[in-house]
Amino acid sequence: MKNRSLAITLSPWLYTLALFAIWEASVWIFSIPVFFLPPPSTIAVAIYDYWPAIYRNSLITLWATLVGFGLAVGFGLLLGLVIGWSRSIYAGLYPLMIGFNAIPKVAVVPILVLWFGIGFVPAVLTAFLISFFPIVVNVATGLATIEPELEDVLKALGASKLDIMRKVGIPRTLPYFFGSLKVAITLAFVGTVISESVASNNGIGNLMLQAQAQFQVPLIFAGLIALAVEGIVMYWLMAVLEKRMTGWAQRSGFAQN
Amino acid sequence: MTAFVTLEDVSHAYGGDTSAPAVEGLSISINEGEFAAVVGPSGCGKSTLMKLATGLQFPFKGKVRIAGEAVDKPLKIAGMAFQAPTLLPWRTTLENLLLPLEIVQPHRSEMRRKRHEFVARAENLLTSVGLRDQGGKFPWELSGGMQQRTSLCRALIHEPKLLMLDEPFGALDAFTREELWCVIRDLQAARKITVCLVTHDLREAVFLADRVFVMSARPGRIVVERKIDIPRPRDLDVTFTPAFQDIVHELRSHIVKTRR
């Protein structure tokens, strides 16, 4: 039992190491040129050489992502509650939101630049626009799937709609909400980087674009690694938060071994 | 004896009055303090009857009255329990029991002040259904029968005048079911609440009820009303007497007839 749980804690590291090892080996075996696919060792050197730039731009990207994500959480929660509250608002807004979500966000960036100029603001807004949809949908779904029997029990006690929302709707929506945060945070990174690589002088997206222009392929990959690390850390934070807040909803043993 | 729950010539259709009605020309009258049981074939409208009586659904024809007053919004005095226990998984058993008190006035505004008293009341109730000291557990840590008992307690905690039970023992094994019959019997005797029990189990209906109503197939209405004059208090042994069996057989033949 103890060995088993140790194996589970170690396995992400082992798998990652294995991936890098295979990558490194393939590059050597097939003698792939560095400007096509640099091996992890070369990327590590690039990370070391350009550390100040990578560090500074990573923080900028992270910050824009977090602000956009924060906006998405607030706005998504609010809109989700409103949509879940009323059938008619749901019917009216849902098609609009689906249409909106279908628009590629990279196509929205020029408009944002037109309104707000290049830099931090369009990055935040792109992160926000891309990540709020899953939050809204999940919150609204949680509210819309209250068991009718439970609703009847409460109504027969004279509960108002607000009571039902507070006592049942919101608590039972929390697992959906926290689940959606994991999806939303990774999407927020995508949004920030899209905007940075089109319309910014800062951030990892911009760093990668410049590296590309100068043909510094290892640096492009260093940027990718930085993004991946940030994404994993934030995802992991959200997963911990989810577990903390909604332990009651995760009692199934299904995914636990 | 005054009529407490009355439905007069009630018709209801879920999809509005153009779709096929679930109940049609349904009339029933349950007296104050009476234990009524409703039996009938599946899909005949028993649950619909419950919803109509508690103001969760409104008929397109006919009148529903509770304590002499027309029902035009959900009742505030009813306790309900269903086949599924419908407990909230994020609350402990005890907190689940307190839920009605957080909603029904006057308890609601007294919640803060009288919390100790309410907790004591909930614990007493749990003890009375054999769940002593289980209040701290979450519903999913309880067995199906224990959850069902909790659900019954939740229906009773605010001391409702009217108790609506929709096949509350349907998912339980025979022994647990009989045990809970006795629990309900004693609670009703002690508090003189009006109870309306929907069930598929004819023995359950005859053992518990003062009167059994038999419904026709959809669209449902009451076709037979049978007074059960087995003296109270009734003991489980009574279910093995010939007189008891005769009543069960009689009701059974009525239901068989409605199914044809």
Ligand SMILES: Nc1ncnc2c1ncn2[C@@H]1O[C@H](COP(=O)(O)OP(=O)(O)OP(=O)(O)O)[C@@H](O)[C@H]1O
């Ligand atoms: N929410 C609903 N929407 C549409 N039709 C419904 C709804 N609930 C019930 N019905 C219909 O109304 C009829 C009566 O349903 P009801 O639930 O009252 O039956 P029942 O007697 O309780 O059946 P059972 O014994 O199986 O629980 C059924 O034929 C069902 O199809």
Ligand SMILES: [Mg+2]
């Ligand atoms: Mg039913």
